[in-house]
Structures are given as structure tokens and as C-alpha cells.
Amino acid sequence: MNKGQLLYEGKAKRLYQTEQEDVLFVEYKNSATAFNGEKKAEIAGKGILNNRITTVIFEKLKTQGIDSHFVERISENEQLVRKVDIIPIEVVVRNIAAGSLAKRLGFEEGTPLSRTIVEFYYKDDALGDPIINNEHIDILGIATKEEVGILYELGLKVNSVLQPIFEEVGVILVDFKLEFGRDKDGNVLLADEISPDTCRLWDAETKQKLDKDVFRRDLGSLTDVYEIILARLGGK
Ligand code: U5P
Structure with a gap:
């Protein structure tokens, strides 16, 4: 598959066309x-x-029945994905209070929440990605009620699959952010990435932060902790 025209450059990734209409690099x-x-x-x-x-x-x-845009990893820093139109909603799922939730609602970071919660943020850099509810989504016209239901359910489903996977390797899944897109038939598909850039991951024993908070809060080497996550997940 050849890399075609650059379609989009984000903060962490570049997207290119390929010779196949519905596949991106x-x-x-x-x-x-x-x-x-x-x-x-x-x-x-x-x-x-x-x-x-x-x-x-x-x-x-995928092995647990959750499909995504991911097709295959084709080189050290490249992968092929199915083309989708990204829905401008960041879906954040939280198990433990941390980050903006801890700050906004006054929870001490690390406090387990009495239930898992799902939040929506409007993906708009100029506005600073504000938190939004179903009614805001409705008046913004960025997703249908049915789609919002799908985002909510898929957020919880991804959590229920990932939590035990991390738990088995001594990692607490504190919270994470998902993005979704619509394929050419209008189906909602999990997209973007799921990595320590988009999740809070703490060592179960030491509570060491093994995610982007290391960078946000100047806590040491980001790649050292990402290596730990990759190794624990069984990757090389
Ligand atoms: N998050 C992102 N991208 C963002 C904002 C948040 O991936 O633009 C992730 C954080 O890494 C964290 C979760 O895992 O969403 C909640 O972040 P926060 O609202 O506590 O900052």
C-alpha cells in the first residue's frame, strides 16, 4: 500500500490517502x-x-467483538486504518477520580468512583474541548440520539474489556478517552488510538503513573513508562 497525499496532520499523527478509497495510512x-x-x-x-x-x-x-478502524500495523510507526469521518466528541470513561474530574468536582486524585462514568467533550481546539451533555450534542447537531447511545455503550464495553486485561498485568485503568467515526455506510466505528497518550494507567502496587501524565507533570521519562505498558501487554 503506497502513501498518497497528506490528508490531515494532528498533534500526534499524520493521515495519508492510499490507493484504496476506504483505507488510510x-x-x-x-x-x-x-x-x-x-x-x-x-x-x-x-x-x-x-x-x-x-x-x-x-x-x-477485536477478539472480544469490538471492531475498530484498525486494519494492520505496517511499519514501526505506521498503520493502515479504515477511513471514517471523525465524530467531534471525545468520549471519556472514568473508573477512578483523576485529572480534570478530580479538579472540577473536588475529588482527591485516586479516589475510586462509586460507579464508572462516561463523559462527552466537544472536540474543538479553539474552545478548549469543553465538557458537553446530550442536549449540547443535540443543539450542536454533531451526533444523533441513537449515535450518542452507541458512544455511551461502546465506552462502557471497551472499559469492561480493557479493565481486566490491564488488571491481569498489574495495571489500573484509571480513565481513558475514545474517539469514534462514521464509515461510508454511516456505521459508528471506534477510531483514533488507545495508548498511554489517551489513558491513565497506574501500576497496581506502587501507583506509579505509566501514561502521559509523566509528560504533563514532568515525572520522568515518558518512553520508559510506555515501554513498561507495551511489555506488560505482551508486545515487543
Ligand atoms: N484525554 C485525551 N485527550 C484529551 C483529553 C483527555 O486523551 O484531549 C484523556 C486523558 O489522557 C485521560 C482522560 O486518560 O482522557 C481524562 O482526561 P482529563 O479530562 O482528566 O484531563
């Missing part, structure tokens, strides 16, 4: 960004690690 970059792009760095090896970790996770989800 994704290149994982080494850029790390946080706080809506205010903090930036180039971290050698990050793209390779996220490409591998996302591959392992999408493959595991």
Missing part, C-alpha cells in the same frame, strides 16, 4: 503535547511505542 509522530497544545516536546521513540501499543489494544478488542 496513519503515521505516528514523536510529538507530545499537553494542555491544549501549550506544552510541546519531541520525544524520540514515542511514535513507535504508541503505534505498537494501539495495535495490541485494538487487536485485543
